[in-house]
Amino acid sequence: MKQPKKRRFQLSERQLGYAMVAPSIILIAVIIIWPIMLSAWNSLFDYRLNDPAKAERISTLSINLETYADNRYLVYDTMEDIRSAMPDAGGTLDDIATALDEQHETLLNSDEGLAGRYEEVNTMLENYQPVNDDELRLTEVPEEWADGFANTLDEQTAAVQALREDAPEEAVQPLTDLESQLSNTKGSILEPNFVGLKNYTSYLGDGRTWTAMLNTLLFTVVTVGVELIIGMLVALLINRVFIGRGLVRAAVLVPWAIPTAVAAMMWTFLFDGQSGIMAHYMAQFGLIDDPGTLLSTGAGGMFSVMFADIWKTTPYMALLLLAGLQTIPRSMYEAAEVDGANKIQQFFSITLPMIRSAILVAVLFRALDAFRVFDLIYVLTGGGPANSTESISVYAYKLLFEQQNFGAGSALSVIVFLSVALLSTIFIKLIGSDLFSGRLKQ
Amino acid sequence: MAKRAGVGFYIFLIIFVFLVMFPFIWVLLTSIKPQGEIFSSFQWFSSNMTLENYASALETRPLLMYMLNSFVVATLTTIISIIVASFTAYAVTRLPIRFKGLILGLVLAASMFPQIAVLSPIFNFVTDAGLRNSYLGLVIPYITISLPLAIWILSTFFIKIPLALEESAKLDGATPFQTFRKIIFPLAAPGVFTTAILVFIAAWNEYLFALTINTDDRWRTIPVGISFYQSQYTIPWGDITAATVIVTIPIVVLVLLFQRRIVAGLTSGSVKE
Secondary structure, three states: OOOOOOOOOOOOHHHHHHHHHHHHHHHHHHHHHHHHHHHHHHOOEOOEOOOHHHOOOOOOOEEEHHHHHHHHHHHHHHHHHHHHHOHHHHHHHHHHHHHHHHHHHHHHHHOOOHHHHHHHHHHHHHOOOOOOOHHHHEEEOOHHHHHHHHHHHHHHHHHHHHHHHOOOHHHHHHHHHHHHHHHHHHOOEEOOOEOOOHHHHHHHOOHHHHHHHHHHHHHHHHHHHHHHHHHHHHHHHHOOOOOOHHHHHHHHHHHHHOOHHHHHHHHHHHHOOOOOHHHHHHHHOOOOOOOOHHHHOHHHHHHHHHHHHHHHHHHHHHHHHHHHHOOOOHHHHHHHHHOOOOHHHHHHHHHHHHOHHHHHHHHHHHHHHHHOOOHHHHHHOOOOOOOOOOOHHHHHHHHHHHOOEHHHHHHHHHHHHHHHHHHHHHHHHHHHHHHHEOOEOO | OOOOOOHHHHHHHHHHHHHHHHHHHHHHHHHOOOHHHHHHOOOOOOOOOOOHHHHHHHHHOOHHHHHHHHHHHHHHHHHHHHHHHHHHHHHHHHOOOOOHHHHHHHHHHHHHOOOHHHHHHHHHHHHHOOOOOOHHHHHHHHHHHHHHHHHHHHHHHHOOOOOHHHHHHHHOOOOHHHHHHHHHHHHOHHHHHHHHHHHHHHHHHOOHHHHHHOOOHHHOOHHHHHHOOOOOOOOOHHHHHHHHHHHHHHHHHHHHHHHHHHHHHHHOOOOOO
């Protein structure tokens, strides 16, 4: 008899490799790529969280069964109240009920299976369950039915208004309720809010978008430029042996490590027109007319956010450049000295070419960070005064969560995304394969 | 590197460090002034120092709760992303798989995208899943930031380990996964630790998702909590400076302890060795 061969479950190196890469790829696909695509899709709709008729993306004329079923129940309930408070309204109420029932029948017969789904929604409502499943909740309806239904509701609303004119006191409240319930029922019909590229065209034609775009570009160019120049000077100066290196390094790392929002709060205090010491000294030295200038004028506000960013990030830039400087062999400078090159010639013909890729990598990551700046500006100036320091991310955030306009806000965030993509493509073309060196075997 | 440092150099150094640290020094000095002096004078040192601002900062807002929230969220984010990222970094740098360049390109692209572009869909998703005002509601979006960062840094550490170690493990009969778990991962431990610090700091400092998703005061993190000390009419600078000092201390300790590692992590891959 042959012994069955004992086999251990074992992956080959290649299979293991794919299995190990899979979780990251799936995560990146699900929580980065898919949401970006959803943002792009949202930006094509007139999608506003604070307007019930537009609180979701509707591509075709639909009915919200949840709202419809809920209000249908309420309408009949209120009609009973009116009957007991105002007996002679019975005839009109019967007419209303007949008209609504007729529309209800037509609706349920308009699509196979709709009656069953309506029942399901109704049962869920009776059990106080929210209907979160869009497939169940939203149904496409024919246009003729929707028009007829809206007309019926308008007619019945008029009939209710007529009743209210000579209603006894106790019937007034239920009649008012009925009127608003009929109007809510009408709200269950959802017009398509697909608007194509309208969000883009209207916001690209809007001055505030362009101001925000220019502010962001100005902020990026100035802060990254100044950080590069000062960072390079500092790196060149401290690229030598000295006592207390560790302490200097720690001092330099703290601004980088604290949360941007906390740094922004600190600078709000230092720039404050009344108790801010920076504002106080700058006014004393005649750099500004009045301590209040910094945070109450557009130019002052822009200076403040740039200054705070430069303070927070220059040390980090200096560290990156210093690491680059330390890889240059001393012998190259010695050889240049023998050839009679002065310090400035040495800098331009040895130092710069040797750390070119370190500079480009540092500038790439800094520029992308600066371009999507949010916390610093949002906390320090809130985008003000009068939107003069508003960056494109801050504007997009305000549209999304302060105005609850998800369509327009998504359009702006897609614009930020595309700008960042363009910016990084240009940089990666410049840096080339150096970006991957040290990560892939050539 | 043989340049020697002179007196002028040290004077420059002291000025540089002072300028960098000045905001902290001023905030610390302000935090121990009595309320009245903060608004009325620009004197550096107060004659009657007080801790009343600290008491008030802890009383008016749940500052310690914010710190706990930040700590839990940042720790969970770090653990999850380090585990997932170390698998990927190992596979990309050391296993014979295809599309390595493409995978790293995707990771790089993922580390560059602006968070605002995913904010509203993630907000909708977290709301639908009932995760608003919870730790998980922040950990999920934080993975979008920390995972690419961790893969990017970890791969520079993994690639430095000599390939011969794997060959000998293979000869000794270890499976590929055992090689990773028992040989390569422990050897890369210092690099993994460095990456973990950087990921932790990134998660600790995040503002945009925390502001949008955890709107209940009890669930706020440090950066958002601090920015809510100011009310519409008054700005309690005493409270704010005291709170700033309290939340900066853990970071200063972290930086002092691990400065070498942090610098190694920040500069990894940006320079050729």
